[in-house]
Amino acid sequence: MSGAFIDTNVWVYAVDEAEPTKQLRAKAAIQAEMAVGIVVSAQVLGEFYVTATRKLARPLLHADAQAYVRDMRRQRVVPIGDRLVDEAIAGAQSWQLSYWDALLLVAARTAGCDRLLTEDLQHGRAIDGVTIVDPFLEGAEGADADPGA
DSSP states (O other), X not given: OOOEEEOHHHHXXXXXXXXXXXXXXXXXXXXXXXXXOEEEEHHHHHHHHHHHHHTSSSOOOHHHHHHHHHHHTTSEEEOOOHHHHHHHHHHHHHHTOOHHHHHHHHHHHHTTOSEXXXXXXXXXXXXXXXXXXXXXXXXXXXXXXOTTO
């Protein structure tokens, strides 16, 4: 397995001007993973659009968010179908996670990713062959160690 699955929060911080430190770290993490290969899911694309246009302090315009989603779709996109939903329901129970977090892990595993970049889960925890990496932690793999540089 190789490559990184990037969760919605990393993509959102990459465009969130209200969080400049996290914005720099998110952009650095995305850029660093481009060489190895980035994976997202249809879930991430939809969540990004909703969050970027409705939940930021300075929401993106529809056209800007739509263009960003088009750029994200240039990466490998995992479709969410009934098999992944079933696996996520089972994973949520066995891993003690929310359904949505389990769905991210199942999508990452299905795509052959060895890392899931997110701030929402426990950094360093390995679940079913996928290691959680919080790119916003100092010194985390994929994180920019000095965002002020």
